[in-house]
Amino acid sequence: MEHIAELEDEYFQLRFFYSKDDSCVDWAVERLRHDQEGDDLEVILLASARGRDEILPLVEIIVDRYRGPERLDDQSLAGKYIVKLRQIYLQGQETIHSLDEKFTQLYSKLGYPNWLVMLSRNCEYATDVPAFVQPFEDEFEYISSLWDASRNLAEFEAQYSRKISDQHDINYN
Known part of the structure; x- marks a missing residue:
């Protein structure tokens, strides 16, 4: 088909x-x-x-x-969707506010996966705190690039590092 x-x-x-x-x-x-x-x-x-x-x-x-x-699980479909969202965001057709709503829904409906913690958190914080915009964008780029290179959740998880995600935070110094 x-x-x-x-x-x-x-x-x-x-x-x-x-x-x-x-x-x-x-x-x-x-x-x-x-x-x-x-x-x-x-x-x-x-x-x-x-x-x-x-x-x-x-x-x-x-x-x-x-x-x-070959059917993808929901987390893999979410990852592919995040790749599309980033492309649309970079074109200026999505905003941090519109993405926050989508990431909040994804995070909840997927059962709070570890790989989505920082992306969802940073997006939410970036809606009110300008200092979080760059950490959000860094995490968005990181997550979407991993999903873009992965065919499924197993491939994504083999590359994903929570330590790298944790680095996408504001500098408190």
């Missing part, structure tokens, strides 16, 4: 951020338009689905079917 990674990404955002559910439906419509659904009933149903309650289970089935063992 073409563009299944896009659907997996949209599914993640729909589950974690309550984004617009029409992006998953648009994906299915595009597959139908290009005759790429291969008579997959769930893709056909997704193209006409309305509301999260209809969309989420259909997307779950489709992603499971086509991604199988």
Whole structure:
């Protein structure tokens, strides 16, 4: 199935951020338009689905079917999302305030992973304390660069160092 990674990404955002559910439906419509659904009933149903309650289970089935063992876990999807957020931030389309809301949700919904502690903390502090902007940006660059080079959580964790993250703090001297 073409563009299944896009659907997996949209599914993640729909589950974690309550984004617009029409992006998953648009994906299915595009597959139908290009005759790429291969008579997959769930893709056909997704193209006409309305509301999260209809969309989420259909997307779950489709992603499971086509991604199988290559399916990414939520932390890996979050990491890939963070890479995208950094690109958007560098383009000026995200702010520290908008990122703070997203990182707070991610941190909580992922069960407070160790690798997200400093990024979430520094972003939150940077919304009120200008001295935290640089430590936030340093940690954002560090985390996103590791995720960009990793295919999954295991690869990320093999490279991640909490000691490096802890260095992304303000200098109290």
